Amino acid sequence: MRKTSAVLASLSLAVLTLTGCTTTASDAGDACEREVTDSIANVADVSGELGSQPEVSVFGPVKVDETSFADITVGDGATLATQFQPVVIDIAFYGGDSGEALYASEFNGDESRVHSIDYWAQRSPGLTPVLECATEGSRVLAVLTPEDFGAQNVEAFGLAQGEDIVAVIDILDVMPTRASGELQFNDARGMPTVVRAPDGTPGVIIPDVPAPTEITTQTLIKGDGEEVQATDIVVTNVMGVGWDDKQVTTSSWGAEASIGVAAEQLIGATVGSQLLVVFPEAEGTPATAIVVDILGAVSAPTQ
Secondary structure, X not given: OOHHHHHHHHOOOOOOOOOOOOOOHHHHHHXXXXXXXXXXXXXXXXXXXXXXXXXXXXXXXXXOOOOEEEEEEOOOOOEOOOOOOOEEEEEEEEEOOOXXXXXXXXXXXXXXXXXOHHHHHHHOOOHHHHXXXXXXXXXXXXXXXXXXXXXXXXXXXXXXXXXXXXXXXXXXXXXXXXOOOEEOOOOOOOOOEEEEOOXXXXXXXXXXXXXXXXXXXXXEEEOOOOEOOOOEEEEEEEEEEEOOOOOEEEEOOOOOOEXXXXXXXXOOOEOOOEEEEEEXXXXXXXXXXXXXXXXXXXXXXXO
């Protein structure tokens, strides 16, 4: 495989169109308000440590007019403020009438299971308000209506008609949506310029000069997180721009973050950093400039 293609594949770049600006994660986090319903806190007894399989006793039948939630434990970590912000959660569902366990995620401490609110909402729409503005380190108790749980889930689990669903959700890790750290000075000539929208979405200005003849990497922002290891699973926001046509070819901004084993160019960089990587033309593949925001890095799960 060509070097350019191999690195692009390892960065898990999806071919997407560039989306418009949205509110920054930090600003949205400051503005977040969770409208909890404390009265549902007594619909079930929940015990156990965060991240471990909870022991749950449902005091059914549980009935609500609309999906409701309460924070059993409020974490003091980052706020889950946007639809596509990377997050690691564990979740368990129980029948609101029977109290029987319907489904439980791994609860095994594997933090490589990175998704987003949008991902979970596609599987159960009612999880959107339950997860919005939750903080890392929280355990949430929710009651979902059958409509919000999803017709396909109601059928799959054989729930009684009109039966509500009780959910227990652990918010294990909330990652940022953009790089943050110290801007770095780079004096190499002939390299692209990167500008940033208020939400961090990069704009790449390609100079009117030939592309570098070797893979070239610059650190634009140096984060203060841990260094990326060769065996890490890395969570990134990426944007690629063709050198010759100056068109956006790849972008994860405004969509799911890219997740994959650390590419060679990311090893040794720190979480929170923004890198500019330029790949020269190779075997008919056009030269490409790629901006990478490193949002997180976790150890790959053991087999």
